[in-house]
Amino acid sequence: MSGEPLRHEEALVDYAERALEHLAGEGQVTLVHERSLTSRFARSRPTQATEVDDLSVHLLCVRDGQTGSAVINSLDDGQLAAAAGRALAAAQAGAGAGPGDYPGLADPAPPPEYGGHDPRTARLDPAEAGAALEAAFEEAARSGLEAFGIWSAGEVTTAIASTTGVHVEQAVTDAYLKVICRDAGGRSGFASDAAVASAALDARGVARRAAAKVSSQDAVALAPGEYTVVLAPEAVGTLLEFLAGLAFNGLAHVEGRGALAGRLGTQVAHPEINLADAPRHPHTLPRSFDAEGVPKRPLPLIQDGVAYRVAHDRRSAARAGGGTASTGHALAPGGDLGGPRPTNLVLAGGGCSGERELMEGIERGLYVTRLWYVNVVQDGQTLLTGVTRDGTFLIEDGELTRPVRGQRFTDSVLGLLRRTEALTAGVRLVCEGDFYGRRFATGVLCPALRAHGFRITGTAPDG
């Protein structure tokens, strides 16, 4: 296999099976093949375009409950053998320090068929990217604005083979487009689309939506305090991504660090909040199995405002005891050091027809398009801080009136979900689209929501 590109007629999982032959004893091989294309633009000009065709071969050895791993990006037999030796040496070194807490590899189970692949997207046609950029530039120009953003598409195939008989493979595609429209004064608006298929990205529509959030008025600043807020889906999605790690991480939960430790079965959010991990939802980015080859099934997390479940990989499930099983949320072979987390969050919509209806009755409040540089202040309280960006507006008497400067908020996600008053019926898939490391596209399917008591703690002096 040295130096040769992957042959498309051969299943990736068969390469994984052959790589498995290099591992002595209990082990797992995980192959991830990424092909992706990302075109960036700024000031309505293309700036960078990156195409990636790369492979990760992860070899995991298990010895006496200890795991050792080696990752290479080659299918060369010599390199595979060397990597297998390194993985074994690491596992043995761990075992030398005493028995570990890894419960062993998963038993084979047929993964469900969730789809999630579009052959046209997998072609990664640079002309499609170029056309999308042209369309976004034209639409921005109609409003006298400049466009900034990315068009990105990828095909990622994951295959797992293990000595316990796991033999699974899934190819998924994803596509993402975001446009920030900006005027000469620095006022900006944001919009994005995400989908399994690049054909679903509406470049003109996204640019139009972004342009509509650029106001010609001067922005005002809000005094620190609590405000009724309408959060657009992008802002809701960002908060829920953080909640996934703070509240639904089974390892943090069993260690007592999780935000729901001791709170499962209690009311933690407004009764209209129904949050689940839904890997087969047709409008999310479906995934059939996790990094341990465990099938992914829908997992209710908060039902009618009551904390219901947390996510587990095999290690955290073993720590939890009492017959707890993995829920299919391992992020890395052998489980991620930081623990498992949901990656297909779906927040069910509510009864409002749209964002306009959410704003009805708000005498003075805030509309937030998206949040930026959000970070955890206190884990157990799900307390976050961050700033609003690219489309923040004052709501007065139920109408958007004036743009607002980027505002700093410091608030609890669970607190906001408790203070939620209404949700839109429509939901949208929102992604971060930043793709650090090996591409692993995730998104949150969610509505816009209205909540009271959103805590603003600061603002920049201008802009």
Added chain:
Amino acid sequence: MTSLGSEELRDRAPVADGADPPTALLRDVVGRASQRCRYAEARWVDRRAEELGVVNGHPRELAQESSRGVGIRVLAGSGWGLSATADVSPAGLGRALDRALAIAGTQPAGPELSLPPVRPAIGQWSSPCREDPSTISLETKLALLVEADAALRTDRRVVRSEAECLSVVTRRALVTSDGTCCGQTVTECGAGIRAFAVEDGDVQVRSYPGAHGAGVAAAGWEHVRALDLPGQAPRVGEEAVALLSAPACPSGRKAVILHDEQLALQIHESIGHALELDRILLGEASYAGTSWVEAGDIGGLRYGSDLLEVTADATLAGGLGTFAWDDEGVPAARRTLIAGGVLEGALSDRTSAAALGLQASGGCARADGFARQPIVRMTNVSLEPGEAGTLEDLIADTSDGLYLEGNRSWSIDDRRLHFQFGTEMAREIKRGRLGRLYRNASYAGVTPTFWGSLDAVCSAKAWRLWGVLNCGKGEPGQIMHVSHGAAPARFRDTEVGVA
């Protein structure tokens, strides 16, 4: 071999498994590309990383990761295209070149870019490394971590203890159509420990030597030995537990003294990123954001008090932003960014320098591996030492304030103007002495106001270099390792207790 600084540098023996740079192949593909585009480069990167961790007494994350490949970047007309492949064969590189040209060719047309000239980089360079981490056995490394991890668990309320070490060896080769043909090897090594304590739903954490890879340097295993993790661990565990019963940090405005590790992140977020020229020119508006600084501000803007002296130094021994040439072949240099509180320069690459009409790049083009393109990154952006003596001297000189140590949270707006940081711990300062311990400490400010309130910086003997391993930027995302030098410093009238 090019030499940087006074420290003697040694070259490395070739790697035995065929990992030597395929220089002839790179030359060949760049030669072929030159006939089809205005500029071309082929960048080969071989990266080997080892991460070991011990959690709650159990070895975890015993992982070794290596990758190798080539990124081919071309400038055709006004469009850039980069294609990255792990198939380092003549056919593989040929395919990648074709794709890079196709990508560049399908970009919407824009104004042509003229890159500033660069003197061809020729040679080899390696970072200093006295004790090669690959010669230390896994058992020895694990024994150190197991000992440190156990020493963290001083109390049943420490629910999670972590000890980890890291080593990374990155080899790069760059060939460009400008005549550059150079190779570099950088060894990075470091370690750290962390304790989480929990009581009544409250989570407190203490780290050593700090967060975000603060204990990593461009060095060998000697750097890990010097950290003395087992010796520090009991204090770290005890401090995490003590925070559980400490009162919350009071709100108000006070003088604050920042420990140099927290100050390193403050420099990173509110100076380093703000002075990236691509951000200033709106090139990063879609993701990382812009800057409150405008291009015309360079040479006149007051950024902070007279005590604010900031450099970007890619020649600093031990720095994670140290190299001989950047990823566009521009030689490393030490440059002044802020002198006497006035903005003097910015961080640039060839593209941003061209956009501003500069005569030369600032040598800050760096790429995360072979599958990402070089963009403007920090090197080692540091606050130069002052004359306030030691940390103890500075505390003794403060009548009423807070001492803040250990970064716990960080956030700054997309113009790098309004920031809020949380620290693991705070100590009251009263009449020149440290007083009670506070938990959940935080402070906030606005960049030029905050740096304008800088009224004391400790002296050179208190100045240290801190690593940051999680600097994210670019699309697709790129993680960069950088370092920041700092000594403890004092800021007057700072908003504290904001979270």
